[in-house]
Amino acid sequence: MFDWSFVQRYAPFFVNGALMTLFICAIGIALSLVVGLICAGIELARIPVARQLVRVYIEISRNTPLLVQLYFLFFGLPKLGVVWSAETCAIVGLGFLGGSYMAEAMRAGLEAVPEVQRETAYVLGLSPWQSIVRVVLPQAVSSAIPGVVANVIFLIKESSVVSAIALADVMYMAKDLIGMYYNTYESLFMLVISYLVILLPISLFGLWLERRFDYERR
Amino acid sequence: MTEQNGDAAALSVRHLAKQYANANKRVLDDVSFEVPKGRVLVVVGPSGSGKSTLLRAIAGLEPIQGGDIALGGEVIETGRPGSEKAGRSARSSELRTRIGMVFQSYDLFPNKTVLGNIMMAPVLVLGRDKAEVEREAIELLKRVGLADRKDAWPHELSGGQRQRIAICRALILHPEVLLFDEITAALDPEMVREVLDVMIGLARAGQTMVIVTHEMRFARAIADEVMLLEDGRIIERCDDPERFFTQPETERARQFLRTFEFERAGHDKP
Amino acid sequence: MSGADILLQPGVLPRLLQGLWVTVWIAAVSVGACIPVGLLVGWLMTLRNPVVRFLMRIYLDFIRIMPQLALLFLAYYGFARWFDWNLDATGACVLVFILWGGAELGDLVRGALQSIPEIQSESAYVLGLSDWQSFVHVILPQALRRLLPASVNLATRIVKTTSLAVLLGVVEVIKVGQQIIDANRFQYPNGTLWIYGVIFFMYFIVCWPLSIVARRLEKRWAND
Numbered sequence: 001m002f003d004w005s006f007v008q009r010y011a012p013f014f015v016n017g018a019l020m021t022l023f024i025c026a027i028g029i030a031l032s033l034v035v036g037l038i039c040a041g042i043e044l045a046r047i048p049v050a051r052q053l054v055r056v057y058i059e060i061s062r063n064t065p066l067l068v069q070l071y072f073l074f075f076g077l078p079k080l081g082v083v084w085s086a087e088t089c090a091i092v093g094l095g096f097l098g099g100s101y102m103a104e105a106m107r108a109g110l111e112a113v114p115e116v117q118r119e120t121a122y123v124l125g126l127s128p129w130q131s132i133v134r135v136v137l138p139q140a141v142s143s144a145i146p147g148v149v150a151n152v153i154f155l156i157k158e159s160s161v162v163s164a165i166a167l168a169d170v171m172y173m174a175k176d177l178i179g180m181y182y183n184t185y186e187s188l189f190m191l192v193i194s195y196l197v198i199l200l201p202i203s204l205f206g207l208w209l210e211r212r213f214d215y216e217r218r
Numbered sequence: 219m220t221e222q223n224g225d226a227a228a229l230s231v232r233h234l235a236k237q238y239a240n241a242n243k244r245v246l247d248d249v250s251f252e253v254p255k256g257r258v259l260v261v262v263g264p265s266g267s268g269k270s271t272l273l274r275a276i277a278g279l280e281p282i283q284g285g286d287i288a289l290g291g292e293v294i295e296t297g298r299p300g301s302e303k304a305g306r307s308a309r310s311s312e313l314r315t316r317i318g319m320v321f322q323s324y325d326l327f328p329n330k331t332v333l334g335n336i337m338m339a340p341v342l343v344l345g346r347d348k349a350e351v352e353r354e355a356i357e358l359l360k361r362v363g364l365a366d367r368k369d370a371w372p373h374e375l376s377g378g379q380r381q382r383i384a385i386c387r388a389l390i391l392h393p394e395v396l397l398f399d400e401i402t403a404a405l406d407p408e409m410v411r412e413v414l415d416v417m418i419g420l421a422r423a424g425q426t427m428v429i430v431t432h433e434m435r436f437a438r439a440i441a442d443e444v445m446l447l448e449d450g451r452i453i454e455r456c457d458d459p460e461r462f463f464t465q466p467e468t469e470r471a472r473q474f475l476r477t478f479e480f481e482r483a484g485h486d487k488p
Numbered sequence: 489m490s491g492a493d494i495l496l497q498p499g500v501l502p503r504l505l506q507g508l509w510v511t512v513w514i515a516a517v518s519v520g521a522c523i524p525v526g527l528l529v530g531w532l533m534t535l536r537n538p539v540v541r542f543l544m545r546i547y548l549d550f551i552r553i554m555p556q557l558a559l560l561f562l563a564y565y566g567f568a569r570w571f572d573w574n575l576d577a578t579g580a581c582v583l584v585f586i587l588w589g590g591a592e593l594g595d596l597v598r599g600a601l602q603s604i605p606e607i608q609s610e611s612a613y614v615l616g617l618s619d620w621q622s623f624v625h626v627i628l629p630q631a632l633r634r635l636l637p638a639s640v641n642l643a644t645r646i647v648k649t650t651s652l653a654v655l656l657g658v659v660e661v662i663k664v665g666q667q668i669i670d671a672n673r674f675q676y677p678n679g680t681l682w683i684y685g686v687i688f689f690m691y692f693i694v695c696w697p698l699s700i701v702a703r704r705l706e707k708r709w710a711n712d
Contacts, residue, residue: 063644063695064688065651068662072684075669079681120325122306123277124339124391125315134338138329153553160555164655171557184565191558199553215328216373 006186010177014194017173021198024087024169025156028094032155033148035095036102043107054103061100067161069093074165090162094155101151109144110136142213149206156199170194226291227252228426229276229395235284236268236275236450239302245271247450249285253395253443256424260437260459263447264474269430272447273397276428277319278307289316290394311343318388319397323404326372326380326387332359333368336387344391351390358386362416378409382416389420396420398429414440434478438463446471494679495686500668504683507664508690514578514660515647518585522646525590530597544594551591556649559584564656577656589646596638600631633709640702644695651691661687 039054073089084092113136121131163172174191178184229252236246245268253259261269274280275295276287281304284297295307327335336355340346359365362382372380381401388396398417402410414436421427421440431437437444441459445452446468454471456462466472495501533544551559564580567573575583604627612622654662665683672679 059696059699060692063648063699064691065648067651067654068684068688068691071662072681072688076681076684079678114324116321116323116325117327119279119306120319120321120327122279123314123317123319124387125311125313125343126339127311127343130342134342135327135329139327142329157553157555160557161652163557171555171561174558174561178561178565184569188562188566191561192554195554195558203553215371 002189003183003186006181006183007190010173010186011190013173013177014170014190017168017170018194018198020167021156021159021169021194024090024094024162024167025159028091028159029098029152029155031091031095032098032102032151035099036104036106039099039103040106040110043103044110058100058103061097066093066097066158067164069096070161070165086162086165086167089165090159090167093162094159097158098151098155101154102148105147105151106140106144108147109140109142112143113139139215142215145213146206146210149203149209153199153203153206156202157195160195170198226288228255228257228290229253229428230288230291231272231276231285232288233285234272234275234282234287235297236271236280236282237302243450244283245450246275246282249447249450249452251445251452251455253426253428255426257442258421258427258429258440259443259445260429260431260441261445261447262431262434262437262474263453264477267447268450269447270399271450273319273399273428273430276395277317277397278309278314281305281307289313315339315343315391316394317397318391318393318395319399320381320384320388320401322400323377323380325384328372330372331368332364332370332372332375332383335372335383336390339387340390355386355390358389359383361419362386363412376409377405378412381405381413385413385416385420389425394426396425396427398427398431400430400432402431402433434463434475446474448474492682494668494672494676494682497672501686503664503668504661504686504690507659507661508694510658510660511650511653512647512694514581514585514653514658515643515650518582518589518646518650519643521582521586522589522593522642525586526593526597529590529594530601533594533598534601548591548595551588556584556588557652557655559588560652560656577653577658580656581650581653581658585646585649588649589642592642592645593639596635596642597631600634601627603634604630637702637706637709640698640705644698644702647695647698648691661690 039058042050042054070089070093073084073093074086077084117135117139118131121135126134159169160171163169163175166172170191174187177187177190181187231252232250234246234249235244237244249268249272251259261272263269271280275282278295281301282295282297283299283301286293286297287295294309294313298304327338330338333352333355336358337348337351340351340354341348356365356368359368362385364379364382364386367375367379367383372383375383384401402413405413410433414433417427417429418440429437429440438459443455443457444459444462445456446454446462446466448470454462454466454468456467462471463475466475529544529548532540533548535541554562560580563584564575564577567580567583568575608626608630609622612626617625650660651662653660654666657663665687669680669683
């Protein structure tokens with residue numbers, strides 16, 4: 001009933017799909033971290049106008065589904081003369097969606113540092129730069145890590161949607177095999193295993209990272 | 219000018235005025251006093267009287283709108299009208315190290331060990347030699363009885379230990395004035411004593427200090443001078459703590475001190 | 489401008505709105521059904537029974553680590569064969585959203601219940617309240633305050649996730665949009681941009697107010 005030979009035959013497909021998923025996610029998440037850092041910086045520095053734009057971006061990004069964002073980028077933008085490959089659309093989409101989540105996580109991390117820490121640094125004579133680098137950032141990073149890790153996992157899960165613009169990721173492989181051979185069990189089995197293999201180590205690594213950077217627990 | 223001579227008070231505050239943004243009343247109004255070298259001034263008063271704000275203004279954490287603050291005869295801060303929304307004072311790093319401050323809580327850096335906390339400012343700000351600073355830090359830790367905890371992390375310490383470390387961290391900069399903002403208020407009662415003992419030791423060693431506290435018995439024991447603050451004004455100043463605590467001059471001071479006494483059951487009740 | 493007037497074609501906007509209605513309806517049914525499931529799951533997770541706890545952990549961890557799209561595939565293609573269910577695409581979506589939303593909400597309920605200090609139920613006990621009275625009058629009102637902002641956020645996530653239904657072939661707002669685009673391919677070649685733009689905007693209009701409500705609740709009930 002469960003056809004192991006099918007699994008053996010098509011497992012390499014899923015390996016390729018997983019590599020595609022990881023490729024898109026690695027670049028997309030890196031992009032989201034950069035966008036998040038810039039946005040959090042602008043909000044914290046209270047730069048006028050830019051700050052309002054960041055708010056608008058965050059609201060739009062958080063309140064629309066990635067699938068619709070991708071359709072817009074992949075099918076809509078070419079009509080404006082902007083033609084991007086599916087890979088580029090997926091990466092930009094993940095960066096656009098993830099940027100707002102990362103910005104919120106980083107801002108929360110910075111806000112978690114008590115004011116008295118900055119005051120103490122000031123009273124001890126530390127320069128603003130020393131205060132940020134030696135006192136505020138280490139603590140902010142420590143409090144932001146759980147949120148950032150959660151976002152990384154969230155974005156990898158969200159990336160399953162890129163199959164909808166014909167990118168051959170894990171999800172796409174499962175859909176393809178079910179459509180072609182009707183080996184539903186085996187395909188779904190490999191789908192689940194693929195995501196577990198990708199996400200479990202990352203979530204365990206995240207837990208380790210949280211502990212490593214938690215000044216209260218190590 | 220006779221400024222910066224040997225006789226100048228360690229700290230002098232003249233006609234200090236302070237107002238928060240969006241407030242219609244001053245938190246500090248025409249506050250003037252001096253603390254001579256090696257003396258201890260204790261500031262008492264009901265909550266909201268402006269005690270903490272006074273210390274924060276001296277430390278440069280709050281902008282002032284009137285009057286000035288001088289350290290060893292040298293004016294370091296002058297009030298600027300309309301500066302309510304200004305941030306911390308732009309005074310130099312070197313100047314900030316000359317005034318130490320210990321806060322009520324959460325002021326140790328959780329990302330540094332005990333030694334890391336103490337050694338940070340002398341090394342980073344004053345550029346002193348690391349090994350020499352470490353030797354001095356360990357000497358200070360010995361003085362407060364915590365030499366064996368030099369490599370501990372702040373979260374591994376009790377509240378009382380943390381405050382003693384915070385005092386060491388301020389002391390290593392050899393501040394001309396040390397400010398204490400209710401540093402035992404967040405502590406369990408059994409830890410209050412160990413911190414106050416350290417402060418009494420400092421007073422004996424001739425450290426100039428300004429202390430805000432609610433511990434009246436401690437205030438009586440340590441003060442060279444007591445100052446009662448209410449609604450941002452000095453109500454009474456007295457360089458004889460015994461007299462202040464037993465026979466204050468003003469009615470307000472009597473009322474204030476009475477809040478620390480207990481009524482005897484069955485008496486004084488209608 | 490070329491293309492924009494596709495939106496003014498008779499029937500285009502009404503059809504999109506009908507599609508949106510299907511989306512909102514799926515989300516609303518799912519959210520509604522999530523609430524009892526979430527309360528049950530949350531309550532089960534506070535029990536001390538190790539077997540119940542273990543099962544709940546597995547359920548929660550599995551649901552949370554799988555992409556929702558993978559869950560949809562499992563339900564639509566897998567359940568249909570395992571249990572011989574004749575589950576249509578809409579049914580599969582609602583089922584997955586209930587299981588997923590129930591797990592997420594359950595974890596929120598657990599967190600909210602456990603965040604109430606033990607001393608609250610002890611005080612209620614000492615005052616003579618029964619277990620039920622203590623739960624209804626003391627614990628639940630406090631737990632709800634902590635629960636509500638995150639639950640509204642969860643509702644927003646469910647609305648956004650309904651967009652995946654199109655990938656199973658449910659005729660909701662995106663599918664309707666695609667049909668309109670296909671039908672007008674030659675007449676309005678630039679229609680794609682506008683139709684997807686409108687759908688983008690529609691999701692935003694549904695989700696944004698929810699986000700605002702969640703943030704307001706969070707602010708009002710923070711630290712008290």
